[in-house]
Amino acid sequence: MRAKYVLAEVLVGLWRNVTMTIAMMITMTVSLSMLGASLLMYLQVEDMKEYYYSQVEVSIYLKTDVTPEQRTEIQTKLDTDELVEKVDYESKEAAYENFKKLFHDAKAMVDSVGPNEMPESFRVSLKDPTQFRAIDEGYRQLPGVQSVVDQQQLLAKVFDVLGAIQSMSLVVAAVMGIAALLLVANTIQVAAYSKRREVAVMKLVGASNWFIQMPFVLEAVFAALLGAILAGVMLVLAKVFLLDGSLAALTNLLTPVTWGDVLLMFPVLAGIGGVVSAVTAWITLRFYIRV
CATH class of the missing domain: 3.30.70.3040 (Alpha-Beta Plaits)
Incomplete structure (x- = not known):
């Protein structure tokens, strides 16, 4: 009975603040997409290092x-x-x-x-x-030897550039993540304020803090999970239409992004989005409505 009530309250809360929920989902999608792309780039750079360094040669040029x-x-x-x-x-x-x-x-x-x-x-x-x-x-x-050239030194410069791009994408993902967290906190505040009378009545009849907070936390987690799924779909589309499509000629110079790495992002992003949203919602409830 309690689980049914909590789920019903989650659906009502999501529908009551549908515009805020959609905004939160979109922000989560963008931030998690950037995070997923950054993680894929990190895995890709590591794969490229392992592959190209194993193929590296030393050239001994003769006079x-x-x-x-x-x-x-x-x-x-x-x-x-x-x-x-x-x-x-x-x-x-x-x-x-x-x-x-x-x-x-x-x-x-x-x-x-x-x-x-x-x-x-x-x-x-x-x-x-x-x-x-x-x-x-x-x-x-x-x-008879003119010079000795190590290809690894040339590759190191390329990987330095890729590492800089990787770091930049992580910074952008972090900024978007902060924006998503602020939006989650604001959405939870609005939802809690709109139900302040119900919360007061539940406290009077002896409801526990956990029982009161759970619908709000689940609202944030639900929106985050949907955002993570959409972020994963965007990564799949990017692989199909960009990496394997219009940018295929360019990516021939790189080691391919595997479907295993792309599909791995679904549970990773869902886990990160769900946990971060749940923690943000719980902290917001603790310090804002003090139930």
């Missing part, structure tokens, strides 16, 4: 006047190095072919250089990509 003996010496040293997993030699001709593929849209640039301008190099895959310093110190001073 233009390197002799066959020097080249053979470097090759032999790399083949016997315990830090090296795999070595690929790239000749001037192979480097030029790769250059043409990479800049196939810039014909003038391609025509301005030839194979002789391309440096020979060894592409080295390390067993542990963090051991670049040891490779750098062991090969930079060898005769």
Whole structure:
């Protein structure tokens, strides 16, 4: 009987303050969507780091006047190095072919250089990509070596940019979350004020604080759960129409966002939205109407 009464009061409260409820749902949807997108970006950046760092190579570029003996010496040293997993030699001709593929849209640039301008190099895959310093110190001073370049340093700059975007999206989500919390608190205040006489009567007949507060808390939780569901739907639509649709060519440069990560956001956002709304509503009731 008590559960039936509480649910009935929740529905009445939601309908009585329908405009405030809709506003709260929309704000929750936007803030939770931003939070979900931020969490997906965080997971994506971590996946990208794990993938690209496992594929990272060290390039040992040779001087233009390197002799066959020097080249053979470097090759032999790399083949016997315990830090090296795999070595690929790239000749001037192979480097030029790769250059043409990479800049196939810039014909003038391609025509301005030839194979002789391309440096020979060894592409080295390390067993542990963090051991670049040891490779750098062991090969930079060898005769015939022009420079040693670690791709991990280049990737670090890219991930720094992605990390900054990630942090910015979290800040925006936090701001929207604060707005949502204020709106939840305001909605609960309005609902409690509109039922102040009922609350007073319930106190007079001995109703517990928990019983009086529960309908208001459930109103906030219900609106938050609906907002979380809508936020999850927005993330699904973003994957279908943006990541897998119009932005598919761009996202080919990145590791794909999996459906598992997207669907994981539904329970995560529902849990965060429900708990935060419940706590906000309870605190508001404790300090505002003091039932």
